[in-house]
Amino acid sequence: MNSVKEVYGNRWTAWWRRNSTVLQVAATISCNLGYLLETGYTRTAAALSMVSLGGATLYYISKRRWKIKPRDLVVITGCNSGLGYSLAMHCRAQGATVLAGVRETAVVLKPNAVVESLKDRGVIVHQLDITSEESVREFGEKVKQLSEERQLALRALVNNAGVMVFGEFEWQTQELAEYQLSVNLLGTMRITRELMPIIRRNGGRIVVVSSHCAADPLPGISVYAATKAALHAWATALRVEVGKYGVNVVSFIPGGFISESNIMRRQRLHFDEMERHMSDEAKQFYGDYFTRYAEYFSQADLSSGNQDNIKVLSNSRIYETFDSALLEIHPSAVYRCEPWRYFFYRIMFKNTPMWIRDRLVQCFVNAPSWQIEKQ
Template sequence: MTGPENDDFPYTSVVLTGGSSGIGKSFVSHIGKLKRDVFICNLSRREPEQVLDQLNLRHIETDLSDPASRGAALAQVLATLRERAPEGPVLLINNAGLGKFGTFGETDIASHQNLIEVNIAAVVELTAGLLPVLQARGGTIMNLASVVAFQPTPFMACYGATKAFVLQWSYALRAELAPQGVRVLAVCPGSTASEFHDRAGMQRGGWGDRFTQTSDQVVREALAALQTDRGHVVTGWLNKVQCALLSRLPLRLSTWLSHRVLSSYVPTKPAN
């Protein structure tokens, strides 16, 4: 599936979280090539240096796990939009996300709290803060969920639950905001070739790696979905089949299958 053509991308500005690596980095690159004059505002810890000199991009250093940092960043985003791109539809991409792999009782609770801050609190707060702009100018809220939103995820219990929240919340917002001219789209990628697995503490070579997409593939499908009226898109045809099947199974069975798959990512303990 290919992305939209220039004429099919009506947005004059894009607000993006996590644009310095992985899927977010691909969003910056693809959108910049798609529409050279679009203004992109990125919120992340690091600058997307590899494209910064090529695009009309403003980077705002942000710790999305910290409420104070999020609040300060939001104020800068609003001021920057007024100054640099005061008119036209806005595309908000809530892309940034954290994962934590391991049994819940054996992992640091602080890591789960940070995960919830980034995956839920930051998404809700940024959306709420930009909603008046979206309502006034029109636009789309694109939330990055995941294929794990469709079933419980042992070894990633909190992460999977946050992505289920994002998917359900996106559909609820979609119904509320449609009459106001604001669209909401949830994007559900599967395993993606990025730094996510390493940061989450997952061993490479698990069963699900055979479904791995590149970040560019995910972004092309996400941008193409903007041309449809769908509420969510699962990227990758194998992931589509997987989600369609799992969503029809009893929770007990889908949890068992998920446990079998995710257990293949448990790091092997060295022999004594």
């Protein structure tokens, strides 16, 4: 009984969040109409009624959604943990046929707990390394096979796979920079190109998981931010290119959820790699700053546990925003799910002088401070 109440409670909460603004506007207009009629301004009240009716109609049309059916295939990349895993479970619970791309289907000689969990819920799992042409080609064949055998329509490709490495630019090796570029940007392009014929044929949708760092780059993840900014530019141009073929491209910004993701599970190893390749001059210059920095940002790595630790996002707003990005018939270009803190900083970043903005950025990241040792 409690679970049923919880489900309906969540539905009512989601409904209220989606419609609270329009309900408040409707209440305000109704009060104004009542006042105008009461005071004898009938023509003004009639005009306001027509304008309100037209606005409500346009709003309803713009917010219409298509309903997920079992024949709808949703392909999601990067489902090993965090957002990808959670979205795969969510889409499957909504009734869609879900194909989840994962880096590996087994860990050494034992089953992968994430993969087994996905399969238990009816999600179809297939190995996918978006940095490999061969792996992407095999994944594309799997999508074609599923579509033909089960008579499925590819409704959406959710480009979720991504990696992030913390560390100042000078510390990050060329290999680490190319690793992020290969996965976040080139890998997303590769899988999208492979599936584009099926997407066009079915009038599907391309959902690109972006980041607030695309527009507001942060220190410590300059390379990651560069890949996300490039991804945003690509998605913006692609939206116009494929729009004439009936394909929608939307960017989905889910906000921060590092504590519920394994995206930083290798951060400690990345810092070790940076230190091994750091010159003697750099080690002497940075001193204990690098050590303090590495210890601070490795905390997320330690909290993530082992590779089989299953991370499920608990923020219901992420799922609500994702549903809008996935299902709205006339989608917006960008969908954001961000806490008030992110919203506040984003506005301040864009409307303050550069020297104030830079200080705000440092407060937002809250990284260890740089202290020059006294000689």
